[in-house]
Amino acid sequence: xxxxSNQPIGIFDSGVGGxxxxxxxxxxxxxxxxxxxxxxxxxxxxxxSKEEIVHLSIKNTEFLINKQCKLxxxxxxxxxxxxxxYLRSNYSVPFIGIEPAIKPASLQTKTRTIGxxxxxxxxxxxxxxxxxxxxxxxxxxxxxxxxxxxxxxxQGRVDSKEMTSLLxxxxxxxxxxxxxxxxxxxxxxxxxxxxxxxxxxNSINIIDxxxxxxxxxxxxxxxxxxxxxxxxxxxxxxxTNKDITVLKNILDxxxxxxxxxxxx
Numbered sequence: 001x002x003x004x005s006n007q008p009i010g011i012f013d014s015g016v017g018g019x020x021x022x023x024x025x026x027x028x029x030x031x032x033x034x035x036x037x038x039x040x041x042x043x044x045x046x047x048x049s050k051e052e053i054v055h056l057s058i059k060n061t062e063f064l065i066n067k068q069c070k071l072x073x074x075x076x077x078x079x080x081x082x083x084x085x086y087l088r089s090n091y092s093v094p095f096i097g098i099e100p101a102i103k104p105a106s107l108q109t110k111t112r113t114i115g116x117x118x119x120x121x122x123x124x125x126x127x128x129x130x131x132x133x134x135x136x137x138x139x140x141x142x143x144x145x146x147x148x149x150x151x152x153x154x155q156g157r158v159d160s161k162e163m164t165s166l167l168x169x170x171x172x173x174x175x176x177x178x179x180x181x182x183x184x185x186x187x188x189x190x191x192x193x194x195x196x197x198x199x200x201x202n203s204i205n206i207i208d209x210x211x212x213x214x215x216x217x218x219x220x221x222x223x224x225x226x227x228x229x230x231x232x233x234x235x236x237x238x239x240t241n242k243d244i245t246v247l248k249n250i251l252d253x254x255x256x257x258x259x260x261x262x263x264x
Contacts, residue, residue, distance in 0.1 A: 005228045008033035008235070009217070010069030012060040015043035015154045016240075016250045017188025018075025021098065023254070024214040025073070026236070029221075031228045033235040035067050040242035041264070044150035045078040046119025046186070053121060057083035061091060063239075063264065070226050073217060074098060075187050077118060081125035094224060096217050099131055100185035101207045106135045108205055109181045113140040115174040115204075118185025120145045128185075142177050144170045146186060153188045156246040164195060171199050184208040191250070239264070 009032050011022055016038050025034065037060055045053050057079045064072050073096045074080045074087070080097035087095050100122065105114040122128055123143050132141060152163050174182070182204050184190060190208050197206070221227040236256040240247050241264040248259060 004070045005226050006033075006230075007068050007070040007226075008035045008237075010035050010037070010064030010067065010072040011075045012037040012039065012057075012064060012072070012079075013075040013187055014045040014056075014079065015040040015150065015188065015242075016247050017150065017153060017186060017191070018073075019247075019250050020187050020190040020208070021073060021075040021210050021213050022236075024210040025217060028214040028218055029227075031231060031234065032221075033228075034237070035064060035069060036236070036238045037063055038238065038240040038242075038247055039264075040154055040240050040246075043154050044119060045076060046121040046145075046150065048078075048121065050082045053079055053082040054086050057087060059264075061087055061093075065091065065093060069093065071096065071217065071221060071224075073213065075213075077186050078121035078125075081122050081127040085127075094220050094226075096213060096220060098187060098209050098213055100128065100183045101209045101212065102131055102135055102141070102183055104212075105181040105183045105205070105207050106139050108207070109139065111178045111180045112138055113142065113177055113179045114181040114183060115142045115144065115171075115177070115179040116183040116185050117144050117146045117149075117170060117189060118183075119150070120147070122185050140177070142174050142179055144174060146170060146189065149192065150186065150188045153191055154242075154246060156249055158191055158195070163192070164199070167192065167195055167199055171196065175200060175203070179204060181205045181207055
């Protein structure tokens with residue numbers, strides 16, 4: 001009988017952004033092997049139709065299932081909000097999704113105004129609309145599509161003048177609306193936290209989903225008796241279908257087993 005707890009956790013994203021989730025997983029679950037798939041060739045997902053997002057998510061899922069992954073983290077807000085319902089209905093492997101942390105922000109806000117920076121695909125999704133509708137009516141949500149941010153991150157231009165200019169154009173109107181919490185609705189965006197803090201002069205709480213996703217992953221693994229508690233030489237394998245340089249730079253200082261470019 002196969003011991004599934006020894007099998008890896010699979011993670012996919014539209015690019016390198018989901019590595020922000022991977023880092024939280026590695027920290028909380030140090031005995032788990034992982035396989036990460038960066039579909040950077042098709043990034044960003046946020047501008048694509050629902051049909052395209054579902055198609056790409058199926059492709060990514062089947063790649064990870066073929067690698068014997070015991071659980072799959074959809075480390076992409078857009079893929080989660082548009083495709084996870086389909087994936088859960090059509091595959092037996094457990095899925096963990098990523099949703100913008102609107103609820104935690106609504107509990108923390110003092111000004112009763114929160115900002116959310118996300119992709120068009122996330123903000124226009126049915127799941128996002130449903131999540132937003134559960135928040136108290138007296139809390140104002142200021143939405144901004146972070147157009148261009150994912151592309152710059154995928155190009156390794158996090159610290160560029162273009163990035164600063166774009167972020168300022170999205171954040172300054174939010175600050176004028178008196179937000180005190182900013183929800184990062186894309187797994188790429190945690191790599192912008194330092195830039196956001198500089199622009200906002202540390203005046204707001206920045207909230208992302210990474211830690212919550214890691215806790216949920218542990219809970220589901222426990223529930224399904226898939227948690228690996230045995231200490232061993234952990235294998236962390238990363239695949240990308242674009243130039244590996246940006247992924248290597250993002251993972252600088254991180255313990256990984258392999259980074260490989262795929263024709264995928």
